[in-house]
Amino acid sequence: MRKIFAFFLLSVSGILSVCAQEKNRFNLTGEARVDYLHNLGSASASDNGFRGSMVNLKINGTFGDGFSYAYRxxxxxxxxxxxxxxSIDYVYLNYAVNNNWTLSAGKQIVNIGGYEYDLAPIDIYTLSEFCxxxxxxxxxxxxxxLLDGGKDMFTxxxxxxxxxxxxxxxxYALNFAWNGSHGCWNTIYSANLIEYQPHDFIGYLALGNQFKSGKTxxxxxxxxxxxxxxxxDGDMFKDFSIIGSITQEIGEHVVLRVNASHDANKNKSAGDLCVLPGTKITNIGGGVEVxxxxxxxxxxxAYYSYYSGDNHTEGTLQPDDMQLSVGLTWRINFIKK
Structure with a gap:
């Protein structure tokens, strides 16, 4: 362990030396979250209590002509x-060919649309069955x-x-996504063709919409x-999810959040490994950030979640379960060049 840590320090020192010489950008940050979790409903009380949710190390920066990287x-x-x-969420290298085209390779976020899916894990208190x-x-x-106006990107x-x-x-998975920014309306849309077992595919059509008005x-x-x-068989609309959330800032220090999701799979045949056949589950939650x-x-x-409906015994959200999460998150900028 000490050898790994020493190697890491030497690597960072070397990167910083190169950055100083070539005026490249280098950021090293850390983030952590601890929670108190209490199950109020049908879930076992054995998981109640304080716990460390996550500790992340993040590195990103630029070097050379058009290269950038990210690591978490x-x-x-x-x-x-x-x-x-x-344990590595992502580690990838980008190359900006010009003002429009960017190529990327490495361990990446699978490009699926939706704003709930787009959240960083450390900022998540409750999720839909799919996510x-x-x-x-x-x-x-x-x-x-990236289109010339800078408002639309296709990937x-x-x-x-x-x-x-x-x-x-x-x-494998083949994903096509559109990220748009048009005033008060932003989008993360995708069409996905995903192999769930050799030579068998499931298709996703995900339409993520965000509307902004002042601090709402x-x-x-x-x-x-x-x-x-x-x-x-004409069963295209029997397997779906609807997810919504409202965020309201109050002053400079308080944010109120409310969310709801409904996942349903009325198909009898297998294929969807995220929302299993027979699922009809609703998640309602709300809380405050300070x-x-x-x-x-x-x-x-402090965040409260409640689940109702029906779900497979192997599903994640179970009917009549209620959870309360209270926690602390902090972020530290170790190095910023």
């Missing part, structure tokens, strides 16, 4: 013997095109499937999921 590792997540990358069960960081490559990504398992890793932000996501056989410092590097939160 969860220090509290164990690696497997076969892969050190298990609870998607493995959203995978190795791949992408090409992005084509080929990556490993989120559903790869031991003995079935050679499966309203997000609404729509998602349809369907396999080829379901399209053939930022006691002048910056937003320190955050206190």
């Amino acid at each position: 590792q969860r220090l509290n997540k164990a690696n497997t013997e076969s892969s050190f990358f298990n 609870n069960n998607i493995a959203c960081y995978q190795f791949g490559a992408s090409a992005s095109y 084509l990504q080929l990556c490993q499937s989120p559903f790869q398992i031991e003995g079935s890793r050679d499966i 932000v309203f997000n609404v996501d729509f998602m349809l999921r369907s396999t080829g056989s379901q399209v053939k 930022y006691p410092a002048r910056t937003r590097d320190v955050r206190l939160h």
